Amino acid sequence: MPIIQISNLSKAYRLGVINHGMLYKDIQSWWARVRGKEDPNSVIGMHNQEQMDGEDRFWALKDIDFEVNQGDRIGIIGKNGAGKSTLLKILSRVTAPTKGSVKVKGRIASLLEVGTGFHPELTGRENVFLNGAILGMSKQEIRKKFDEIVDFAGIEKFIDTPVKRYSSGMYVRLAFAVAAHLEPEILVVDEVLAVGDAAFQKKAIGKMEDVSNKEGRTVLFVSHNMGVIKNLCSRSVLLQNGEKIFYDKTELTVSKYNQLLRNIRIDEFTDLNNDSYRRGSGHIRITNVLILDNKDHEKTFFQMNDFIRIVISFKAIQNITGAAVYIALRSSNNNEIITSVRHVFNTEKITSGQAGSVCLELNIENIRPGEYPLYLHISEASPLSKRYEVLDDATPPITILNRGKSKFNNFDPSQQYGYFSIPSKIIYSNVKSVK
Numbered sequence: 001m002p003i004i005q006i007s008n009l010s011k012a013y014r015l016g017v018i019n020h021g022m023l024y025k026d027i028q029s030w031w032a033r034v035r036g037k038e039d040p041n042s043v044i045g046m047h048n049q050e051q052m053d054g055e056d057r058f059w060a061l062k063d064i065d066f067e068v069n070q071g072d073r074i075g076i077i078g079k080n081g082a083g084k085s086t087l088l089k090i091l092s093r094v095t096a097p098t099k100g101s102v103k104v105k106g107r108i109a110s111l112l113e114v115g116t117g118f119h120p121e122l123t124g125r126e127n128v129f130l131n132g133a134i135l136g137m138s139k140q141e142i143r144k145k146f147d148e149i150v151d152f153a154g155i156e157k158f159i160d161t162p163v164k165r166y167s168s169g170m171y172v173r174l175a176f177a178v179a180a181h182l183e184p185e186i187l188v189v190d191e192v193l194a195v196g197d198a199a200f201q202k203k204a205i206g207k208m209e210d211v212s213n214k215e216g217r218t219v220l221f222v223s224h225n226m227g228v229i230k231n232l233c234s235r236s237v238l239l240q241n242g243e244k245i246f247y248d249k250t251e252l253t254v255s256k257y258n259q260l261l262r263n264i265r266i267d268e269f270t271d272l273n274n275d276s277y278r279r280g281s282g283h284i285r286i287t288n289v290l291i292l293d294n295k296d297h298e299k300t301f302f303q304m305n306d307f308i309r310i311v312i313s314f315k316a317i318q319n320i321t322g323a324a325v326y327i328a329l330r331s332s333n334n335n336e337i338i339t340s341v342r343h344v345f346n347t348e349k350i351t352s353g354q355a356g357s358v359c360l361e362l363n364i365e366n367i368r369p370g371e372y373p374l375y376l377h378i379s380e381a382s383p384l385s386k387r388y389e390v391l392d393d394a395t396p397p398i399t400i401l402n403r404g405k406s407k408f409n410n411f412d413p414s415q416q417y418g419y420f421s422i423p424s425k426i427i428y429s430n431v432k433s434v435k
Contacts, residue, residue: 002068002069003068003104003185004067004068004102004103004104005102005103006066006067006102007100008101009097009099009100009101009102010059011061011086011090011095011098011242012057012059013058013060060083060242061083061090061242062241062242062243064100066237066247070185070218071212071216071217071218072218072234072235073208073209073218073232073234073235074236074237075221075222075229075233075236075250076221077223077226077229077237077238077253077257078239078257084190084222085112085222087239088110088222090102091104091110091186093108094110106184106185107136107185107186108185109135109179109182109184109187109188110188111172111175111179111188111189112188117130117131117135117175118130118163118171118174120163120164121162121164122162123159123160124150124159124160127163128142128174129142131175135179137182141182141183145182145183148181150177152181153176153177154173158170169200173200176204176207180208180211184217185217185218186219187208187218188220189208189220190222191222191224201228209232227331229254230251233250234249235248235249236249236253236254237253238256238260258397279389280377280378280387280390281388282388283317283318283388283389284316284323284378285315285389286376286391287313287355288312288313289310289311289376289395290311291308291309292308292310293307293309294309300395300396300399301401302399303401304364304366305364305366307361307363308362308364308398309360309361309362310359310360310362310376311357311358312325312358312360312376314357314378315353316350316352316355318352319349319350320349321347321349321350322348323344323379323380323381323388324343324345324378325342325343325358325378326342326343326376326377326378327360328376329372329375329398330375331370331372331419337367337419338362338364338367340360343358343360345358346381347381367419368419369400370419371397372398372400373392373398374398375391375392376390377391
């Protein structure tokens, strides 16, 4: 019997409108929905579906259906705007669905944003009890787990300090510790864990594995980190534009996701008109990125020992003098694996409105097979440089295949290996008997 059952789930938002503008109308509409009656504040002569399909509506989720069994660890993946966080908010009862139903058996503990359920003026100790009560725990349950929570969060010295003085990392450590230790049947975690440092992320993922494997609890986890998703989740859901397009074993779902990304150019993969995807001063705007082989064929799949050419097109928004480009390949844990030397490609003045491009070549010799997100930025030409434009994950990841002559011919992706194969040899060896 499933512990979570989602049927025909949809969520629409009215663009630019928060509510009807009057409290009593909001209550009228809510009460009509509860009784299954027509909304008295709807437009006369139009059916509900017709109203919801108007130009002022945005469908964050559309007809989502899937089930989750007890003890499952489910990953929820998809690019930005796919509907992942909206789905978690509905499951956590933060917001209500427009259509469809969600049936949940058991208590849910949610960690959707840094400091969810915390009051900034209260101390860490007081917020543990407050957050626990919000999650439906008794005071006795919270007291029983209090020492474990504080020890896991690693903030013993600051437990009686108001949380408004905590860093974002301290916030999320304490919030996760409360959610994971107060024995919910279902643990829901958004990308918020990325705020913590690498040691805490590893600790948190280990805890989620324990509550699932040893305690039989269910975990739903949203992340853009495919390495963590593969290690933690047995099954995953792939969302695109609010729709469920795949739900299967995690390896298959991640493969399907990467297959989609391979067919999407940069202007579709990332909304380059949305500044939330960009960092930097904005003096230069990257307009396109091409990943090519040494014959200038566009691709994202390469053999070991191949050369990769990356062409970055840009447009100057403000006048600048000189520019340099920096490129790196990252691991699934967001560590830089291959870092290109910073290249100054222009020392002359570039005026506003001028456009150009720069091509770099990387050698991926001896790097192990896998998927590597691309990080790049354009900066000033001076050594202590201002970053004009920074893009993370701006393209589908570069995939290195386990084929041909390589140090990883017998590579097993289920095992942990280093990222590079370093040539080595034995200088001498001996065995002696010891009396």
